[in-house]
Amino acid sequence: MSARRPFVAGNWKMNTDKASAVELATAVARSAGDAADSVDIGVIPPFVYLGAVANAIRESGVNILLGAQDCYHESNGAFTGEVSVEMLADIGVRIVLAGHSERRHVIGETDDDVNRKVRAILAHDLQCILCIGETIEQREAGETDAVNERQLRTGLEGVPLEQLGRLTIAYEPVWAIGTGKTATPGDAQDAHAKCRAVLADLYGIDAASSIRIQYGGSMKPANASELLAQPDIDGGLIGGASLKADAFLAIVEAARSAQPA
Numbered sequence: 560m561s562a563r564r565p566f567v568a569g570n571w572k573m574n575t576d577k578a579s580a581v582e583l584a585t586a587v588a589r590s591a592g593d594a595a596d597s598v599d600i601g602v603i604p605p606f607v608y609l610g611a612v613a614n615a616i617r618e619s620g621v622n623i624l625l626g627a628q629d630c631y632h633e634s635n636g637a638f639t640g641e642v643s644v645e646m647l648a649d650i651g652v653r654i655v656l657a658g659h660s661e662r663r664h665v666i667g668e669t670d671d672d673v674n675r676k677v678r679a680i681l682a683h684d685l686q687c688i689l690c691i692g693e694t695i696e697q698r699e700a701g702e703t704d705a706v707n708e709r710q711l712r713t714g715l716e717g718v719p720l721e722q723l724g725r726l727t728i729a730y731e732p733v734w735a736i737g738t739g740k741t742a743t744p745g746d747a748q749d750a751h752a753k754c755r756a757v758l759a760d761l762y763g764i765d766a767a768s769s770i771r772i773q774y775g776g777s778m779k780p781a782n783a784s785e786l787l788a789q790p791d792i793d794g795g796l797i798g799g800a801s802l803k804a805d806a807f808l809a810i811v812e813a814a815r816s817a818q819p820a
């Protein structure tokens with residue numbers, strides 16, 4: 560962990576129902592306590608529960624960032640089933656994911672789709688978490704660095720330096736997501752450092768050193784401290800472990816403890 564403020568976000572994916580979403584958000588906010596002063600904490604429920612979770616967070620008075628799992632790049636119009644960045648901002652969303660591996664590999668989003676989303680999110684003053692990462696086949700073929708570099712360069716095409724303050728990268732090896740397998744702290748650090756080098760090539764060293772890079776892929780209380788102790792790992796994007804308030808908050812606490820004194 561570096562001097563960058565840690566950022567831990569829980570991606571609830573297509574889980575919870577309305578009552579349990581509100582209960583989970585309330586439990587996270589209630590127990591976050593002082594941690595929210597030193598760690599950015601986000602919860603990312605399914606679209607249909609965003610309004611209910613927004614209310615729960617507002618009522619708690621705790622600074623928990625509300626996130627959406629996806630968006631469409633156009634503002635409005637004949638795009639049945641899609642949700643725009645403006646609509647998300649309108650109901651209090653502050654973070655939007657772009658390019659989560661399940662959207663790339665299950666739904667079939669391309670690098671260009673992801674880039675359009677990243678540009679729309681950042682252009683509307685929201686925070687964007689751009690997710691990147693290699694599949695097991697790409698890893699075994701020795702393509703990890705090339706895949707990460709391509710997803711970063713394409714994902715950020717046309718994004719100006721002035722908008723980088725609202726950008727977070729999530730390095731999520733696809734083979735580690737939801738599988739219980741985790742990258743070793745050394746392998747994750749190596750990937751993060753290489754991603755930061757690509758960012759430095761695109762935007763310069765100063766900008767690259769201020770961009771947060773989260774690790775995602777079966778992060779849980781048992782492995783969080785070791786991962787978060789790495790110098791280029793600035794937080795986590797958490798799936799499974801974010802569905803239990805105590806596990807999620809244990810990871811937040813690990814991020815807080817990993818900060819230099």
Ligand code: PEP
Pocket residue numbers: 570572731735736737738739775776777778796797798799800
């Ligand atoms: C994710 O969905 O981004 C993720 C990292 O999931 P999990 O923590 O369950 O691997």
